[in-house]
Amino acid sequence: MKDKIKIAVLQKRSPGRNFQQNTYIGIEEMDKASKAGADILLFPECFITGYEFSITYEEAIDEDSKYIQTFCEKAKELSMGVVITAFTKGDLKARNSAFVIDKQGKIVMKYDKVHTCDFADEKCLESGENFQVCDFEGVKLGIMICYDREYPESARILMLKGAEIILVPNDCCSMRPRINALSTRAYENMVGVVMANPPGKNAGCSCAFSPIPWDANDQCVDMDIFVADEYSEQIYIAEYDLIELRNYRSREMMGNTFRKVNAYAELLNKEVKEPFIRDKTIL
Numbered sequence: 001m002k003d004k005i006k007i008a009v010l011q012k013r014s015p016g017r018n019f020q021q022n023t024y025i026g027i028e029e030m031d032k033a034s035k036a037g038a039d040i041l042l043f044p045e046c047f048i049t050g051y052e053f054s055i056t057y058e059e060a061i062d063e064d065s066k067y068i069q070t071f072c073e074k075a076k077e078l079s080m081g082v083v084i085t086a087f088t089k090g091d092l093k094a095r096n097s098a099f100v101i102d103k104q105g106k107i108v109m110k111y112d113k114v115h116t117c118d119f120a121d122e123k124c125l126e127s128g129e130n131f132q133v134c135d136f137e138g139v140k141l142g143i144m145i146c147y148d149r150e151y152p153e154s155a156r157i158l159m160l161k162g163a164e165i166i167l168v169p170n171d172c173c174s175m176r177p178r179i180n181a182l183s184t185r186a187y188e189n190m191v192g193v194v195m196a197n198p199p200g201k202n203a204g205c206s207c208a209f210s211p212i213p214w215d216a217n218d219q220c221v222d223m224d225i226f227v228a229d230e231y232s233e234q235i236y237i238a239e240y241d242l243i244e245l246r247n248y249r250s251r252e253m254m255g256n257t258f259r260k261v262n263a264y265a266e267l268l269n270k271e272v273k274e275p276f277i278r279d280k281t282i283l
Contacts, residue, residue, distance in 0.1 A: 005040070007040055009237070010044065012233050013199065017049060018050075019048055023067045030071075042169065044085065047084060060095070062088055083098055083100050085099070095127075102137070103137065111128065133161040139165060158191070159256070163189075164242075164246070165194065172203070187213055192240050204232065225239075
């Protein structure tokens with residue numbers, strides 16, 4: 001079993017809805033990440049297809065498309081994993097998806113964004129139904145996509161399903177409070193959290209957080225592995241010591257040991273009350 005995992009994070013925007021060009025750019029970035037010694041490369045949200053709207057079912061791709069298969073072939077060639085993203089074909093509409101591809105070039109998980117932004121352009125999409133965790137080289141990885149991270153339940157379910165590190169493809173602005181939230185998700189679930197976001201004004205700020213907030217002497221330590229600036233276009237590296245992470249998770253009080261789940265029934269109540277009622281006809 002691996003002692004460490006090195007995760008490369010791409011802060012870069014694909015230039016539009018040119019699937020072939022975006023794939024070519026993504027393959028170039030995989031070469032760069034491989035040279036940096038990465039075990040896996042995380043892309044921002046919808047990199048192959050571009051995060052542009054509106055998107056139809058017919059325009060979306062599936063895992064058998066030449067674009068996804070090109071990333072599978074490159075992963076096998078480099079012996080490096082990749083989390084590549086795209087609009088994909090759902091049942092009736094497009095979905096916002098991330099594929100975890102292992103070092104042998106096999107798709108080990110396809111995750112469809114659960115919390116689609118139904119109040120904005122993503123109302124044209126179909127939501128995923130569940131959160132998933134996969135095994136990548138002996139490490140349990142979970143995925144949240146962008147708006148998923150606004151809900152603490154997303155990360156909590158991934159933790160309950162065994163995630164040790166959560167990867168977050170993102171395409172969003174106003175990042176300061178969202179970075180703080182990701183750090184909190186790492187702390188409260190005792191998981192590593194890594195996010196990739198495209199650069200730009202009020203955007204960027206790709207980041208990675210350790211789940212470990214204090215040392216063996218109970219002295220607080222910095223959980224930030226890195227937080228990028230807004231504009232830089234590059235690959236960042238987050239390395240996790242898996243022995244240290246697992247030792248910490250085996251002894252501390254967060255996680256699932258002391259939760260009082262009998263008090264949580266209201267979390268499954270679907271009723272929406274004021275002040276949260278919205279007129280969906282004008283969204």
